[in-house]
Amino acid sequence: MKPIKDLLTIGALSDADILSILDNAIAMKEIFTKSVKKVPVLKGKSVLTLFYEPSTRTRSSFEVAADRLSADITTFSVSTSSVVKGESVQDTIDTLMSMKMDYIIVRHKNSGIPGIIAKHSKAAVINAGDGSHAHPSQAFLDAFTIREKFGEVAGKRIIIIGDILHSRVARSTSLILKRLGAEVAYMGPGPLVPPTAHTGITRFTNWEQAFAWQPDVLYMLRVQNERMDAPFFPAGDYHKAFGVTTERLERIAGENLVIMHPGPVNRGVELCDEAMDYSNSLINTQVENGIAARMSILYHLSPQTKNHD
Amino acid sequence: MTKRFIKNATWAADGSQIDILLEGSSNMSDGLGGSMPVSGSISPTGQNAPPADAEIIDATNQFILPALVDMHAKVSQPGKSSSLAIKLASEAARQGGIGSMLVMPTKSHSFDNHADLDSFRDAVKEQSCIHMCPAGHISIGGKGEQQAPYDTLAARGVRILSDAEHSPSNLLMLQRAMRYIAELGLCMAIRGDVAALSHMGSMHHSETSYKLGLHGIPACAEEIGIETLIRLAKDTKAKLHIQTVSTAEGVRILQRAGDSVSAEVALHHLIFSHEDIADYDTSFKTQPPLRDKSDREALLAAIKEGSIDCIVSDHTPCAPFAKKQDFHTAPQGMLGLDTFLPAIYSKLIKTDKLSWAEVIRACSSRPAEILYGHEAHDFIRPLILFNPNVSRSIEASDLPSRCLNSPFLGAELLGEVSFL
Numbered sequence: 185m186k187p188i189k190d191l192l193t194i195g196a197l198s199d200a201d202i203l204s205i206l207d208n209a210i211a212m213k214e215i216f217t218k219s220v221k222k223v224p225v226l227k228g229k230s231v232l233t234l235f236y237e238p239s240t241r242t243r244s245s246f247e248v249a250a251d252r253l254s255a256d257i258t259t260f261s262v263s264t265s266s267v268v269k270g271e272s273v274q275d276t277i278d279t280l281m282s283m284k285m286d287y288i289i290v291r292h293k294n295s296g297i298p299g300i301i302a303k304h305s306k307a308a309v310i311n312a313g314d315g316s317h318a319h320p321s322q323a324f325l326d327a328f329t330i331r332e333k334f335g336e337v338a339g340k341r342i343i344i345i346g347d348i349l350h351s352r353v354a355r356s357t358s359l360i361l362k363r364l365g366a367e368v369a370y371m372g373p374g375p376l377v378p379p380t381a382h383t384g385i386t387r388f389t390n391w392e393q394a395f396a397w398q399p400d401v402l403y404m405l406r407v408q409n410e411r412m413d414a415p416f417f418p419a420g421d422y423h424k425a426f427g428v429t430t431e432r433l434e435r436i437a438g439e440n441l442v443i444m445h446p447g448p449v450n451r452g453v454e455l456c457d458e459a460m461d462y463s464n465s466l467i468n469t470q471v472e473n474g475i476a477a478r479m480s481i482l483y484h485l486s487p488q489t490k491n492h493d
Numbered sequence: 494m495t496k497r498f499i500k501n502a503t504w505a506a507d508g509s510q511i512d513i514l515l516e517g518s519s520n521m522s523d524g525l526g527g528s529m530p531v532s533g534s535i536s537p538t539g540q541n542a543p544p545a546d547a548e549i550i551d552a553t554n555q556f557i558l559p560a561l562v563d564m565h566a567k568v569s570q571p572g573k574s575s576s577l578a579i580k581l582a583s584e585a586a587r588q589g590g591i592g593s594m595l596v597m598p599t600k601s602h603s604f605d606n607h608a609d610l611d612s613f614r615d616a617v618k619e620q621s622c623i624h625m626c627p628a629g630h631i632s633i634g635g636k637g638e639q640q641a642p643y644d645t646l647a648a649r650g651v652r653i654l655s656d657a658e659h660s661p662s663n664l665l666m667l668q669r670a671m672r673y674i675a676e677l678g679l680c681m682a683i684r685g686d687v688a689a690l691s692h693m694g695s696m697h698h699s700e701t702s703y704k705l706g707l708h709g710i711p712a713c714a715e716e717i718g719i720e721t722l723i724r725l726a727k728d729t730k731a732k733l734h735i736q737t738v739s740t741a742e743g744v745r746i747l748q749r750a751g752d753s754v755s756a757e758v759a760l761h762h763l764i765f766s767h768e769d770i771a772d773y774d775t776s777f778k779t780q781p782p783l784r785d786k787s788d789r790e791a792l793l794a795a796i797k798e799g800s801i802d803c804i805v806s807d808h809t810p811c812a813p814f815a816k817k818q819d820f821h822t823a824p825q826g827m828l829g830l831d832t833f834l835p836a837i838y839s840k841l842i843k844t845d846k847l848s849w850a851e852v853i854r855a856c857s858s859r860p861a862e863i864l865y866g867h868e869a870h871d872f873i874r875p876l877i878l879f880n881p882n883v884s885r886s887i888e889a890s891d892l893p894s895r896c897l898n899s900p901f902l903g904a905e906l907l908g909e910v911s912f913l
Contacts, residue, residue, distance in 0.1 A: 273818070273819070274814070274817060274818070294819045294820075295706040295773070295819070295820065296705065296772075296773035297819050299772065300773075300817075300819060315707075316706030316707070316708075317706030318706065352706055355706060378703050382699060382700040382703040383700070383703055384700075
């Protein structure tokens with residue numbers, strides 16, 4: 185396996201890379217379910233988290249993962265108000281280079297920014313979400329969770345439901361699941377589900393089609409009002425039309441379907457309250473597996489920082 | 494008077510072998526940014542012997558054609574003075590085989606008043622090595638709100654009006670402006686665009702925009718715009734030129750409109766498609782965006798059959814630091830002048846997509862007619878010699894514009910231009 189420096193997209197990885205990261209995530213999960221949660225794998229290495237967008241889960245998940253591998257963690261505070269345009273990203277890159285970090289974990293509202301940082305940096309750059317482009321660590325934790333639940337991903341049917349157009353999670357998670365042999369479909373309000381000609385993924389626009397497809401997993405996306413410049417669908421109808429309502433939950437439970445969600449959940453929008461306590465919901469498992477997957481990602485990458493100049 | 498005898502050249506328009514005897518040199522300025530008319534005579538190869546006092550130039554396997562006329566270029570560069578920008582653009586144009594061009598108004602070249610037009614003309618006289626004429630603004634400052642002083646502009650020789658990349662969205666203002674300029678015999682050059690549909694996007698709505706997670710610009714934003722402009726021009730009897738048509742449906746709308754409107758396509762829309770953006774290459778961020786391969790084929794066919802009249806550079810220099818930003822933030826625009834004819838030859842003629850005759854019509858005769866009427870002067874179209882046997886890997890030092898947003902950086906292009 186050729187060592188890789190960065191994790192920017194799922195598409196850039198070989199099958200061997202994907203399988204290795206997923207396999208090692210099992211071992212990583214074993215580590216932190218024991219009483220001693222730390223291993224010295226990244227002792228003396230420095231990890232920087234650089235989040236231009238607000239995030240609670242992903243950022244703390246990466247920080248916990250790095251901590252359990254004994255790395256030193258620095259948080260680079262980027263006040264969103266002071267960063268107006270991309271010029272500042274160029275300046276930030278220069279600053280980062282001077283800090284000689286080994287790993288840079290970056291999130292930005294504009295697609296492609298982690299790639300620009302990776303190009304100019306010897307540090308291993310991990311894309312923690314860029315615009316509507318990619319969120320590869322989420323893809324790994326989702327694939328890991330499905331694999332853990334079903335034994336394997338191949339042959340499973342996963343339907344991703346919600347705002348596909350703006351979702352980096354939908355893009356990355358669908359890519360990894362397809363690479364592992366699963367079937368993926370999209371469902372959501374018409375303007376928010378791109379045509380199959382663009383995505384290569386079957387497109388549904390109502391629950392009847394979704395149930396008829398006989399999925400194994402319902403992957404609910406967050407309705408991201410912050411990414412919408414103008415209304416894409418009639419406000420107020422979302423839960424009724426596309427959410428897991430109390431009635432739909434009965435059918436879902438009857439068919440023993442699994443519910444996943446990348447969090448944070450908008451209660452009463454994507455999921456009704458009862459769905460939060462549904463026995464076949466993997467939402468909390470996803471959070472736990474996120475740490476294991478991110479430990480495995482950090483372990484897998486090879487920063488080129490031995491000879492920092 | 495210097496005499497030059499060019500022998501064994503190929504007359505690009507019909508492929509015939511010719512000799513040319515020239516008196517005078519195109520390096521002498523006419524004081525208007527163009528060059529002095531060169532007088533000469535053309536004869537079939539071998540028919541006339543060279544005069545004893547003539548310099549003999551062997552042009553075997555080289556092409557001779559009229560210099561190209563570009564109907565759409567921007568010359569201003571952020572951070573550079575207006576006169577330096579004019580100088581650099583003219584050098585780039587000359588390297589690309591262009592002898593005359595229409596300069597779009599921009600923030601730094603605001604052609605909505607006589608003072609700015611005069612100072613532009615003065616700078617062109619001093620700095621430019623090609624003929625440049627300004628397109629006047631349609632609205633004050635290009636803001637689309639209030640009509641520019643068309644009589645003043647016309648009195649200063651302006652024949653074409655444009656708000657450059659902005660298509661006026663205030664249709665009442667535009668309709669009244671068209672009605673006014675119809676009486677003055679001016680022509681409006683506008684690109685089709687409904688900003689409400691396009692302003693969020695940074696590339697063509699396509700599988701690539703999905704893959705890269707970028708907001709898409711739908712083709713219909715341009716097509717509805719074109720349809721609207723044609724309808725308004727018909728209503729007002731104004732002369733209309735549609736700028737940078739980029740979609741197949743746009744071509745069909747033009748075909749339905751017939752000869753009442755003229756139209757242009759940017760060279761990059763004949764060569765590239767949205768896939769070329771690959772991994773967020775900001776040099777390929779243009780307005781309108783690079784479209785589908787099927788659009789590209791329709792645009793080439795439209796040049797062949799004449800429903801699109803001209804091929805233009807849509808030259809837009811961008812500061813290198815600006816294009817180093819992420820794709821969404823980076824400005825739109827591509828260099829076009831520097832490599833214009835070598836790119837046309839390498840990507841369209843050599844690959845049998847267009848013939849020399851079609852290229853000369855679309856890049857020289859038709860734009861000259863639209864810009865200057867049928868009395869297009871020799872100084873606007875001097876002859877150029879094109880040597881297709883020179884192959885060059887394009888580097889930053891090959892771009893007189895001194896910007897880096899060329900799609901051909903690192904690519905191999907054939908051909909070298911010299912003005913006769």
